[in-house]
Amino acid sequence: MASIHKDIPIEAPAHEVWDAVRDFGALHTRLVPGFVLDTKLDGDVRIVSFANGTSAREQLIDSDDERRRLGNGRGAEHCQSAARTTLDDRLEARTSPDPALSERRRRYQP
Numbered sequence: 001m002a003s004i005h006k007d008i009p010i011e012a013p014a015h016e017v018w019d020a021v022r023d024f025g026a027l028h029t030r031l032v033p034g035f036v037l038d039t040k041l042d043g044d045v046r047i048v049s050f051a052n053g054t055s056a057r058e059q060l061i062d063s064d065d066e067r068r069r070l071g072n073g074r075g076a077e078h079c080q081s082a083a084r085t086t087l088d089d090r091l092e093a094r095t096s097p098d099p100a101l102s103e104r105r106r107r108y109q110p
Contacts, residue, residue, distance in 0.1 A: 018068045024060055046072075 010017050020030040024046055028036040038049040044060040061071035 014068070021070055022063055022065065024063070024070070
């Protein structure tokens with residue numbers, strides 16, 4: 001399975017960043033306003049409306065407060081390829097309490 005890893009340094013306390021990341025239904029207000037216009041929850045699925053007019057259904061796979069890790073997946077119908085995408089957002093505090101480091105992994109499954 002192919003993977004893409006990206007580390008993003010964030011100049012904010014880790015607990016504040018994790019609070020926004022784990023807020024699965026507030027993507028459009030807390031993490032990426034403007035890029036995402038709206039997020040609606042349907043059980044453990046969020047329907048995301050992007051500024052470019054596209055939308056995606058993302059299923060919450062796991063949320064782990066202790067490890068500050070959120071996993072969600074998107075089916076093949078929402079990807080340009082015929083693969084399922086699994087997103088694995090992990091938040092680490094490199095030094096306490098600042099700064100936070102967000103790591104995003106994308107795994108593509110055929």
